[in-house]
Amino acid sequence: MTDLETRLRNELVRRAGIPTATMPGGTLGRVRRRQAIFVTVAASLAIVLATSGIGLLRTSPSDVGSGSEPLQPPTSPLERVPEGWPSVDVLDPSGAYPPPAADVDAVDGVRVLATGTVEGYGFSFLAWTGSGDPADDAPNGPCVLFVGPSPTSSNRGGGGPISSTCGHAWDPPIPEGADLIVTSQQDAAAEGVGATFGFVSERVSDLVVSMGDGTSRSIPILRGPAGWEGVRAFLVFAPADRSGVLSALASDGTLLARGSTCRFRPGAGGACTVEAEQVAPIPAR
Amino acid sequence: MEQALTDSSSEARLAALYARHVGAAIGLARLLTGDDAQAEDVAHEAFIRAAGRFDHLRRPDAFAAYLRTSVVNECRMRFRRARLERAWRGRQAVPERIDPPDLETRATLWGAVALLPWRQRAALVLRYYEDLPVEEVALVLRCSRRAATGLIVRGLAQLRAALPREDE
Numbered sequence: 151m152t153d154l155e156t157r158l159r160n161e162l163v164r165r166a167g168i169p170t171a172t173m174p175g176g177t178l179g180r181v182r183r184r185q186a187i188f189v190t191v192a193a194s195l196a197i198v199l200a201t202s203g204i205g206l207l208r209t210s211p212s213d214v215g216s217g218s219e220p221l222q223p224p225t226s227p228l229e230r231v232p233e234g235w236p237s238v239d240v241l242d243p244s245g246a247y248p249p250p251a252a253d254v255d256a257v258d259g260v261r262v263l264a265t266g267t268v269e270g271y272g273f274s275f276l277a278w279t280g281s282g283d284p285a286d287d288a289p290n291g292p293c294v295l296f297v298g299p300s301p302t303s304s305n306r307g308g309g310g311p312i313s314s315t316c317g318h319a320w321d322p323p324i325p326e327g328a329d330l331i332v333t334s335q336q337d338a339a340a341e342g343v344g345a346t347f348g349f350v351s352e353r354v355s356d357l358v359v360s361m362g363d364g365t366s367r368s369i370p371i372l373r374g375p376a377g378w379e380g381v382r383a384f385l386v387f388a389p390a391d392r393s394g395v396l397s398a399l400a401s402d403g404t405l406l407a408r409g410s411t412c413r414f415r416p417g418a419g420g421a422c423t424v425e426a427e428q429v430a431p432i433p434a435r
Numbered sequence: 436m437e438q439a440l441t442d443s444s445s446e447a448r449l450a451a452l453y454a455r456h457v458g459a460a461i462g463l464a465r466l467l468t469g470d471d472a473q474a475e476d477v478a479h480e481a482f483i484r485a486a487g488r489f490d491h492l493r494r495p496d497a498f499a500a501y502l503r504t505s506v507v508n509e510c511r512m513r514f515r516r517a518r519l520e521r522a523w524r525g526r527q528a529v530p531e532r533i534d535p536p537d538l539e540t541r542a543t544l545w546g547a548v549a550l551l552p553w554r555q556r557a558a559l560v561l562r563y564y565e566d567l568p569v570e571e572v573a574l575v576l577r578c579s580r581r582a583a584t585g586l587i588v589r590g591l592a593q594l595r596a597a598l599p600r601e602d603e
Contacts, residue, residue: 154595155563161544162564166462173453177483178446184487364494395495403489 185403193401227370228264228385234365236343236387241266247274247297257281261375263294268387271340272310273298275347275385279377280316292317292324292374292381296347299387300337311337313421317349317381325351325380327432330398330407332424336390336414344390344422346411352380353433355401359386359411361394369396390414396426406430449486456499457482460506466560467510469549477513481505503565504575507557514553547597555590562587 151159229238246265257279265274274297280289293316300310313335317324324331329351336344350357350371360366369386388394393413398406409426457478464474464481485501494501548556554576561572573583 154591154598157544158548158559158591158594159563161548162466162560165545166466166564173450173457174479177453177479178449180483181449181486184483185489188488360494362496364497366494 182402189401189403228266228387230367231387232365232367235367235389236269238268238387239266240264246276247272257377258375260295263372263374263383264385268299268345269340269343271299271301271337271343273300273345275372275383277372277374277378277383279375280318289314289316290318292349292378292383294347294349294383296335296345296385298337299340299343299345301339310340311335311420315348322428324349325353325432328407328426328428329354329430329432330357330396330409330426330428332396332409332411332426334412334414334422334424335420336412336422338420341416342390343387344412344414345385345387346396346424347383347385348426349381350384350398351406352382353400353406354382354398356399357384358397358399359388359394360397361389362392366394386411391416398426400430404430452486452498453482456502459499460502463503463506463560463565464510466564467507467557468513473513477506477509481509484509507561507575510557511553543598544594547594550597551590551593555586555593558583558586559590559594 228240231238243262243265246262260276260278263275263277265272267273274295276295276297278293278295280291280293282289293314295312295314297312298310313333315331315333317331320328320331322328331348331350332346333348334344334346346359354371357369357371358366359369367386369384372383372385374381374383388411390411391413394411396409396411398408400406407426407428407430409424412422412424414422460478460481461474464477465471468474468477481502482505485498485505488501548559551559557576558572561567561575562569567575569583569587570580572587573580576583576586578586
């Protein structure tokens with residue numbers, strides 16, 4: 151650095167001073183108004199996109215094994231991933247992993263929320279309404295089961311790690327006491343590919359995952375089967391070598407809850423439970 | 436800490452975010468506008484813009500960078516809109532009464548900074564006050580790396596020409 155550059159730097163630092171700032175009244179209101187405008191513009195853009203034929207965003211639940219007619223692979227929002235993220239192919243739901251009946255005590259059958267491959271590793275994401283007696287700690291209410299992503303969990307069944315959970319099994323349960331429930335898992339044999347899934351309450355209109363490198367995406371929120379009241383599911387395959395921040399937002403942009411994705415060490419596998427933080431108070435029902 | 440806003444605790448968090456970042460933003464705006472009152476106004480507006488776009492949620496770690504860009508954009512807008520630059524140059528003329536030599540040099544230097552075209556001044560402030568690499572200066576000023584380098588080089592040349600030579 152030349153003498154002039156040094157003098158310039160010193161002079162700039164001196165002139166800038168060390169200001170302190172206290173937030174003036176009314177700032178919160180102005181920020182909220184800006185957020186509302188931002189959300190309105192974003193929602194309008196989304197509606198335009200959805201109604202102009204790009205609305206291929208439906209992940210079609212269907213009954214396991216009930217489809218005698220082969221379905222066309224859906225174009226799913228799960229397949230829309232930022233550059234550098236694990237690539238996802240959503241496949242015919244009829245080929246999803248069939249859960250053993252003993253594992254699932256369902257009111258009205260099991261539905262496939264999504265099934266396919268991520269980076270070539272198979273996965274299945276299933277949902278049902280548990281009919282067990284809560285007094286016995288039996289699965290009850292909205293429940294999901296995730297298989298994979300694993301080289302042995304093909305779209306035609308197969309194995310791999312399995313996690314299942316129900317909204318009422320958490321403390322506090324969703325939706326009565328929480329807006330976001332997060333869990334993750336990875337197969338040690340499927341390095342670099344982890345699945346993050348769970349529940350969001352019906353108050354959540356947008357679930358966003360942001361990685362430290364600046365990439366982020368809106369996570370598709372999936373409707374469950376009949377019997378799911380006030381709860382929906384989500385699934386995302388974020389890069390597993392680093393942790394990301396999950397933000398559950400209301401329609402007006404209010405942050406309701408936040409959590410994170412799990413960072414898996416190379417060669418590690420298994421489930422990873424994330425304690426989500428409830429930010430906004432839960433309204434009385 | 437950086438999160439959106441529903442109740443009084445949210446206001447407290449927003450206030451903490453404000454306290455953490457806006458002081459530095461005022462300092463930057465002060466160098467870009469040359470006016471303390473304007474600087475506070477610019478920094479406040481820039482904060483509202485950045486928080487209103489959920490930048491503090493999308494990349495909490497990068498909020499300072501978002502805010503910095505918002506400050507520069509806000510200053511740029513104000514200069515364009517109200518032709519503040521001309522008035523600022525007038526206000527920032529070298530003071531008549533200068534006592535010690537060091538003060539004279541510093542005042543001359545600051546006066547020369549004030550006379551620079553706005554983009555050159557912004558480039559120098561970002562480079563030498565914010566310590567940004569040239570690539571980031573270019574990003575904030577929305578120009579190529581080569582153009583940013585040119586702004587810095589030309590700005591330094593003008594300052595050098597304005598200052599008394601040491602052998603004089």
